[in-house]
Amino acid sequence: MKCELCLQDKILCHSHIIPEFFYRSTYNDKHFMAKLTNGRSKAGYIPKGQYEKLLCADCETFLNVEYETYFDNLWYSNKTLPTTFNEKVFTVNGIDYSKFKLCLLSILWRASISSRDVFAMVKLPKKHEEQIRKMLLKKDPGEETLYQIFASLLLSPGTTKILDNLIVSPMMEEFENKQVCTFVFGGCYWLFVIDEQPLINPIAISANGNLNFPVHDILDIKPIMSFFDGVEKDSIKW
Ligand SMILES: [Zn+2]
Numbered sequence: 001m002k003c004e005l006c007l008q009d010k011i012l013c014h015s016h017i018i019p020e021f022f023y024r025s026t027y028n029d030k031h032f033m034a035k036l037t038n039g040r041s042k043a044g045y046i047p048k049g050q051y052e053k054l055l056c057a058d059c060e061t062f063l064n065v066e067y068e069t070y071f072d073n074l075w076y077s078n079k080t081l082p083t084t085f086n087e088k089v090f091t092v093n094g095i096d097y098s099k100f101k102l103c104l105l106s107i108l109w110r111a112s113i114s115s116r117d118v119f120a121m122v123k124l125p126k127k128h129e130e131q132i133r134k135m136l137l138k139k140d141p142g143e144e145t146l147y148q149i150f151a152s153l154l155l156s157p158g159t160t161k162i163l164d165n166l167i168v169s170p171m172m173e174e175f176e177n178k179q180v181c182t183f184v185f186g187g188c189y190w191l192f193v194i195d196e197q198p199l200i201n202p203i204a205i206s207a208n209g210n211l212n213f214p215v216h217d218i219l220d221i222k223p224i225m226s227f228f229d230g231v232e233k234d235s236i237k238w
Pocket of ligand 1: 007059
């Protein structure tokens with residue numbers, strides 16, 4: 001079968017869409033999935049083990065070695081992601097812009113090519129899918145204005161505790177006349193601009209390796225909370 005990344009005819013592996021290390025802190029696979037009764041069948045908590053045959057072993061290893069290992073080490077092993085936070089802005093300097101951005105773009109790209117229901121809302125236009133595929137292979141993150149990514153650090157309701165045990169289905173939305181795709185994993189609400197033109201004055205990931213993420217209580221992020229319409233807020237175990 002054809003590998004989606006290198007396009008060669010090879011034996012395919014079971015590929016993760018969202019890398020497994022983001023699930024480490026989701027101690028319980030289904031801790032509130034059962035409570036989602038709002039009828040949005042394609043939105044909800046993503047349980048562990050969402051993989052499908054997409055990539056050959058060489059490409060799996062490539063994504064892991066080039067991008068995922070860096071992100072995992074930065075975010076978790078080096079404890080860049082705090083466990084609690086009580087400032088308004090989360091700032092990190094000195095990140096490897098290329099590896100950091102390409103890891104995130106690889107997740108967006110995998111979600112787009114996936115046929116799993118939980119990623120059904122993410123379908124990039126083919127030209128963007130193809131452009132990102134080439135960027136991944138060439139280790140080319142592009143200018144910071146290309147496929148801008150910005151994020152908010154998420155806090156559990158009414159606390160200073162980082163909400164790192166939540167992974168929900170990504171969504172496509174309109175934001176300031178551009179198509180954006182949003183994800184929740186790694187303690188953050190990520191927003192990808194699916195456009196070659198940047199949003200004006202965003203706090204995007206910068207090519208000089210600086211992150212400046214605003215910090216938000218999850219109850220203030222309306223698109224995420226729309227998943228929980230009709231659910232008694234106190235019944236959700238964040
Ligand atoms: Zn391949």
